[in-house]
Amino acid sequence: MTIRALPLYATIAIFLLAYLICYIQFPAMLSTRVIGNLLTDNAYLGIVAVGMTVVIISGGIDLSVGSVIAFSGVFIAVILRETALHPLVVFALLLAVTTVFGAAMGGMIHVLAMPPFIVTLAGMFLARGAGYMLSIDSVPIDAAFYDTMQDAYYLMPGKGRLTLLGLIMLASVAAGMIMLHRTRFGTNVYALGGGEATARLMGVPVGRTTVAIYAFSGFMAGLSGIVFSVYTSAGYPLATVGVELNAIAAVVIGGTLLTGGSGYMFGTLIGVLTMGLIQTYIVFDGSLSSWWTKIVIGALLLMFILLQKGLLRLRVSA
Amino acid sequence: MLLSTRNLTKTFPGTKALDSVDFDLKAGEVHSLLGENGAGKSTLIKCLTGAYRRDSGDILFEGEPISPQSTLEAQEIGIGTVYQEVNLLPNLTVAENLTLGHQPRRFGMISPRAMQAQAEEMLAGYGVDVDVRRSLDTYSVAVQQIVAIARAVHLSGRVLILDEPTASLDSREVRMLFDVIGDLRKRGLGIIFISHFLDQVFEISDTLTVLRNGCHIATRPAAEVDRMELITLMLGHELDEEKPDRGLSSEVEGTGDAIRFKGIGRRGKIAPFDLTVHKGEVIGMAGLLGSGRTESAEVLFGATPADSGTVEDANGAVDLRNPRNAIAAGFAFAPEDRKTDGIIAELSVRENIILALQARRGWARPIPQAEQMRMADEYIERLDIRTPDAEKPVGLLSGGNQQKVILARWLATNPRFLILDEPTRGIDVGAHAEILRLIEDVVAQGMSILVISSELDELIAVSHRVIVVRDRHHVSELTGADVTTETIVRAIAAPDAEAVA
Numbered sequence: 056m057t058i059r060a061l062p063l064y065a066t067i068a069i070f071l072l073a074y075l076i077c078y079i080q081f082p083a084m085l086s087t088r089v090i091g092n093l094l095t096d097n098a099y100l101g102i103v104a105v106g107m108t109v110v111i112i113s114g115g116i117d118l119s120v121g122s123v124i125a126f127s128g129v130f131i132a133v134i135l136r137e138t139a140l141h142p143l144v145v146f147a148l149l150l151a152v153t154t155v156f157g158a159a160m161g162g163m164i165h166v167l168a169m170p171p172f173i174v175t176l177a178g179m180f181l182a183r184g185a186g187y188m189l190s191i192d193s194v195p196i197d198a199a200f201y202d203t204m205q206d207a208y209y210l211m212p213g214k215g216r217l218t219l220l221g222l223i224m225l226a227s228v229a230a231g232m233i234m235l236h237r238t239r240f241g242t243n244v245y246a247l248g249g250g251e252a253t254a255r256l257m258g259v260p261v262g263r264t265t266v267a268i269y270a271f272s273g274f275m276a277g278l279s280g281i282v283f284s285v286y287t288s289a290g291y292p293l294a295t296v297g298v299e300l301n302a303i304a305a306v307v308i309g310g311t312l313l314t315g316g317s318g319y320m321f322g323t324l325i326g327v328l329t330m331g332l333i334q335t336y337i338v339f340d341g342s343l344s345s346w347w348t349k350i351v352i353g354a355l356l357l358m359f360i361l362l363q364k365g366l367l368r369l370r371v372s373a
Numbered sequence: 374m375l376l377s378t379r380n381l382t383k384t385f386p387g388t389k390a391l392d393s394v395d396f397d398l399k400a401g402e403v404h405s406l407l408g409e410n411g412a413g414k415s416t417l418i419k420c421l422t423g424a425y426r427r428d429s430g431d432i433l434f435e436g437e438p439i440s441p442q443s444t445l446e447a448q449e450i451g452i453g454t455v456y457q458e459v460n461l462l463p464n465l466t467v468a469e470n471l472t473l474g475h476q477p478r479r480f481g482m483i484s485p486r487a488m489q490a491q492a493e494e495m496l497a498g499y500g501v502d503v504d505v506r507r508s509l510d511t512y513s514v515a516v517q518q519i520v521a522i523a524r525a526v527h528l529s530g531r532v533l534i535l536d537e538p539t540a541s542l543d544s545r546e547v548r549m550l551f552d553v554i555g556d557l558r559k560r561g562l563g564i565i566f567i568s569h570f571l572d573q574v575f576e577i578s579d580t581l582t583v584l585r586n587g588c589h590i591a592t593r594p595a596a597e598v599d600r601m602e603l604i605t606l607m608l609g610h611e612l613d614e615e616k617p618d619r620g621l622s623s624e625v626e627g628t629g630d631a632i633r634f635k636g637i638g639r640r641g642k643i644a645p646f647d648l649t650v651h652k653g654e655v656i657g658m659a660g661l662l663g664s665g666r667t668e669s670a671e672v673l674f675g676a677t678p679a680d681s682g683t684v685e686d687a688n689g690a691v692d693l694r695n696p697r698n699a700i701a702a703g704f705a706f707a708p709e710d711r712k713t714d715g716i717i718a719e720l721s722v723r724e725n726i727i728l729a730l731q732a733r734r735g736w737a738r739p740i741p742q743a744e745q746m747r748m749a750d751e752y753i754e755r756l757d758i759r760t761p762d763a764e765k766p767v768g769l770l771s772g773g774n775q776q777k778v779i780l781a782r783w784l785a786t787n788p789r790f791l792i793l794d795e796p797t798r799g800i801d802v803g804a805h806a807e808i809l810r811l812i813e814d815v816v817a818q819g820m821s822i823l824v825i826s827s828e829l830d831e832l833i834a835v836s837h838r839v840i841v842v843r844d845r846h847h848v849s850e851l852t853g854a855d856v857t858t859e860t861i862v863r864a865i866a867a868p869d870a871e872a873v874a
Contacts, residue, residue, distance in 0.1 A: 059464070059508055237482040242469055249462035256460045257524075258445045258474040316464035 061366060062310030062359065063322045069355070070329045077332065081339045087215025089335060091208075094221030097331040099124065099283040100301055101224040101324060104309075105231040106275030107302040108323045112235070113268050114248040114315025115171035119160065119178030120276040121298035123153050125291065126186040127280020132194035132290030142200045150277045156182070157273020161266035175269075179299070186292035193291035196284060204285050220282050225324075227275065232320040244268060248315030305330055308355050312363055329355070374436070375400045375563040376421070376452070376532050381430035383416050383587075390416040392587040393430065398532065398563040403554060405566045405574045405595070407607055408584035414567055417584065418534055421565075422454050423447040434531075453525030457537035461521050463510035468492035470509050471524050495527045496520070499553055515546035519553055526557060533557060534565045539573055551577055571600060583607055630687055632790055632821070634673065637682030642668040645681050646847040648840070650790055650821045655812065657836030658825045659861050665845035666825045667709055670792045673823065674706040675699040700733050705783035707776075709794040709825075715779045718768025722760050723749035725767045725778050730785045752781035757807060773804025780811065791815070794825045809835055829858045841865055 077084040094101075103120050110117045127149055134145050160178045164171050207219040235241040243264045246254040255261045284290055303313075309326030311318025333351045337343045376398040383391040391413050398404050406414045419425040421432060423441030431438050434450055441447035444454065461470045468489050469476075477487035492505040499519050509517060518538055525533055535554070539547045554564060554577060568574055574581070578595040583606040591606050598606075630652040638645030643665045650656065660666045671677045675693040684691040692698045696706070708715055716725055727745050734740065740748075749763040756777040760770055767778055776796060783791055793812075797805045812835050816822055826832050832839055839856050841849040841864040849864040 233482065239474070239476055239478070239483065242465070242473060242476065242483070245465055245469075246462050246473060249464040253460050253462055256444055257462070257470075258448070316462075 059317050060319070062312075062362060063319045063325075065359075065362060066308060066310045066322050066325045066329070070325050070332070073329060073332055073336075077336050077339070081336075084335070084339065087211040087213035089215070091211060091215035091217050091221065093328060093331045093335060094224060095216070095218045095286075096334075097327050098218075098220040098224040099279045099286060099295075100298065100305065100330070101327040102227045102282060103276050103279040103298065104302040104305045104323045104327050105227045105320065106272035106279075107299075108231065108306050108309070108311055108318060108320055109235060109244055109268055110171070110272045111303070111306050111311050111313060112248050112315055112318045113244045113265070114251070115164070115265075115268065116175060116303070117157075117160075117178075117269065117272045117276075118172065118175040118299050119156075119182055120272065120279070120302060121295045121300075122179045122182035122186065123156065123273065123276035124280040124283050124295040124298060125293065126182045126189075127153060127277050128284040128287070128290035128294055129186045129189045129194060129292050130290070131281065131284050132196045133189045135196055135198050136194060142198050146281050149281065150274055153277030153280070154270050154274040157276070158266050158270035160273070161269030164269065165262045165265040171269075183292065190290070190292060193289050195289050197288075201285060201288060205288070220286060223278070223282055227278065228320060228324045231323075235320050240264065240267065245316060248312075248317070250316075301330070304352055304356055307359055308352075310359070313360075374398070374433070376435075377433040378417070378421070379431045379433065381417070381420060381432065382428050383420055383425060384428050389587050391420065391427075394584070394587070394589045396582060396589065397592070398565060399580075400531075400563050401558055401561045402579040403558055403564045403566050403577050404580045404582060405568070405578040406582055406584065407567075407574065407603065408590075412584040412607070413587040414584055415536070416587070418454070418536060418565070418567070421447065421532075422452055422534065448525075448529045451529045451531030452534065453529030453532065454534040454536065455518065455521045455525050455538055457540045461509055461517060461524070464508060466506055466508050467496075467503055467512070467520055468505035470520060471495050471505070471527070475528075495523050498556065499523055500549070513546070515542050515549055518542070518546075518550060522553060522557075526562065530562070532563045532565070534567075536567045537569070538566075539568055539570060547573065571603065575600070630789075632684065632686045632691065635683050635685070637672060637679045637684065639668070639672050639677055639680050642677055642845065643672055643842075644846045648673070648847075650823070652789070652821060653816055653819045654838070655816050655822045655824060655836045657832035657839040657856075658823060658842060659829060659832055659839055660842035660865060664842045664865075665847075666842050667794055668845065669842060669847070670706065670708075670794050670823065670825055674704055674792055676706065697732075700729065700786065700788075703787075703789040704792070705729065705786055705788035705790070706792040707779045707783055707794065707796060716767045716775050719766055721764045722753065722758065722767055722770070722778055723763040726752055726781045726785055729782045733786055748785055752785065756781055756811060771804075773808075776804065776808065780808065784815065788820065790821045790823070792823045792825075795827065796824065797826065797828065797831060805831075829861055832861070833858065 074084070083089065103124065107117060107120065130149050130152070131142070131145050134140060134148070135142060156178065160174050163169060164174050204219055208216040211217050235244065243254070243259045246257065246259045247261065247264060251261060283295065287294070305326035306318070306323050307313055307326070308329055309318070309322030309324070311322060330352055334348050337345055337347055374397050378394055378396045380393045380395065381391055382389070382393055394413065394417060396417065406417065408414050416425065420427045423443045423446050426442075432440065434452070439450055441450060441452070465473070471492040472488050476483045477491055478484065479487070489505055496503060496505065499522075501516055501519050503512065503516060503520070509520065522533065538550060542550060554566070558564060566574070566577060575595060580592060581595050581598055581603065582592040583590040583603070585607065632650045634646070634648040636645040636647060646669070658666050658669065668677070672679045673693070675695050675698060678694050684693055691702050693702070699706070717728070723745055726749050727740055731740055746763065752758065753760060753763060758770075758774050758777045758781065760774060767775055770778070780796070796808055809831065812822055812824065824832065824835060833856055836856065837852070839851045839861060840847055841851065841861060843865055851860055851864070
């Protein structure tokens with residue numbers, strides 16, 4: 056187990072080291088305000104990465120989530136504009152839609168034995184297109200309930216705000232951890248990632264699990280869409296292009312093996328925070344181009360892929 | 374009767390895989406299923422475990438007709454299976470593997486402590502010392518095999534089917550496994566054992582059942598059958614000679630044509646050794662798994678380039694820095710694991726046969742289609758490869774025929790030095806004899822061959838000389854009358870002077 060957990064330790068070490076470097080340069084980085092913002096600003100990414108972690112550990116991939124987040128925003132905004140429904144009812148509707156959408160992709164992957172890459176790529180275009188069908192332009196949301204949600208926070212010592220959005224993300228990670236590490240479903244996810252044929256022989260309900268995995272990812276994408284719409288107070292079909300790739304990056308930086316079967320939910324949280332930290336540093340510095348975020352993330356990803364390759368070698372030779 | 378079949382029949386397009394087979398398994402016996410590849414062993418197993426649906430006939434479990442629709446259902450009825458390739462998940466812990474699907478839960482959540490306790494309880498009595506919290510892939514194949522058995526016994530508990538469980542175990546591990554099987558027999562399980570190692574079959578079995586071409590041929594108590602009779606039952610005809618005499622002259626005259634390897638070796642793989650390969654000579658290589666046999670072959674072929682030593686032939690130095698150069702120098706290598714290193718399952722018999730020759734010619738000079746067809750047909754005929762036609766994907770052929778296709782591939786390049794790593798592993802007795810005969814044929818034409826094999830009888834039968842490898846050193850070379858099972862075993866077993874220190 057120790058070798059398998061090594062990427063997680065590496066992730067945590069890198070995050071702490073990065074934070075230390077930031078702190079030495081800008082002591083203000085350690086304030087609860089920065090931490091609160093880190094959680095709030097990356098809430099939607101963290102939530103969708105929780106779903107992505109489950110998908111990737113099962114040996115799959117879900118490329119549709121970025122489009123689903125955008126679709127969610129437009130869906131909520133248009134329905135709130137056209138009807139008098141309470142936002143909570145709209146949220147429930149939306150989560151049902153995205154969960155069924157994910158389940159349908161999982162069903163296709165299982166029944167047609169198609170690669171998740173292709174099925175979710177189709178899902179990505181479908182969701183993006185559906186968003187456009189609802190509205191081409193950005194639709195503002197001015198429900199009173201949205202203001203309530205935006206203003207909901209817990210004031211931490213040091214005047215940092217632990218917002219509702221940040222809390223939702225932390226709760227998602229916690230729920231994901233329990234699901235992945237403490238339920239039969241979670242073990243089945245690892246089993247699928249370890250080898251589908253073997254998992255089937257050992258009695259894992261492969262079809263049901265696959266559908267549930269993508270349904271869960273769809274649900275998390277929908278939840279992320281809700282959080283993103285609260286964050287931006289608008290729905291825009293062109294929003295969150297490429298967020299699925301950010302989520303995948305966060306999962307890999309979090310120490311999960313892209314080939315499936317190995318990884319930790321907690322690592323994904325650290326992965327998301329690491330990516331957020333880089334962004335915060337660039338904001339603090341003020342003179343750096345924001346493209347440095349991408350360059351550092353690219354370098355980190357490369358490092359983790361090499362680390363995983365090295366670990367595989369280690370395990371083979373052991 | 375614990376488990377029986379009556380008139381069990383299963384047809385695949387073109388072949389009758391099982392033809393009215395009657396089979397009876399008693400509680401508390403080890404019952405071996407024997408037959409050549411394609412005799413119907415796997416099909417019978419798959420019908421019993423629900424992996425296949427039978428076409429007609431009955432399966433009776435304790436007298437009650439059953440028809441399992443899946444391996445899971447068979448497991449619930451009481452029939453558990455352990456396959457050659459361990460069917461567990463290497464990325465999960467031992468405990469998770471043991472309890473998958475029935476993990477103990479509290480308030481809907483898995484309780485790690487209860488799971489660990491349950492796993493330890495399941496493994497108790499198997500004589501393995503395992504930390505169930507560690508991931509499965511940190512343990513040897515033998516331990517994994519036993520974990521798989523513990524799981525199958527726990528889940529089914531009446532019938533245990535072991536399909537080639539010893540194929541990748543060394544002799545000490547086989548002993549460990551046999552102890553476990555012996556204990557389970559005492560506990561009253563009915564065990565179906567499948568192996569192509571006849572020695573093991575005789576050692577462990579109470580009863581033998583022979584299948585041939587999908588038909589039940591005979592069921593006998595193991596003590597009443599001898600080896601010769603068993604092979605006769607399996608083949609349906611008297612094998613000319615199970616152990617062909619050493620009809621070879623013990624010494625091949627050193628002609629100028631010899632390939633001389635001097636001090637060739639690679640750190641961490643195989644200690645430097647000398648080897649002179651004469652024209653028309655068969656050199657056997659014996660040793661335990663992991664002793665450095667395969668490593669020697671890979672160094673000789675340039676697959677892992679040597680970091681010391683020289684190679685010379687009549688024309689001067691030979692370049693063996695990589696397999697391409699080795700092939701150009703007239704070397705050929707049929708590796709041990711034909712499924713991963715040898716055949717390309719999706720390509721046709723023809724394409725597999727011409728592969729090495731084409732590689733040597735270079736892709737700029739394709740072999741004309743007509744020439745390819747002619748060569749494929751020639752080798753199919755010459756090696757008696759059983760395939761409907763040359764365009765059938767190799768993956769669909771039986772193991773023995775796949776091995777012949779690999780041999781054909783290298784013979785087509787007309788090499789002067791052919792290295793065969795375990796050429797007869799996992800293939801049936803008939804194909805076995807044919808491959809040995811083929812070796813004698815090509816040697817008579819002047820080819821030199823190095824054969825690596827775990828089966829000493831086979832080595833003794835075909836080799837002029839036998840090199841014994843131990844602990845990554847070439848420790849002994851036996852020639853002439855010295856080549857006997859006893860001398861080889863003694864050389865393998867002798868304590869190394871350095872190792873003692």
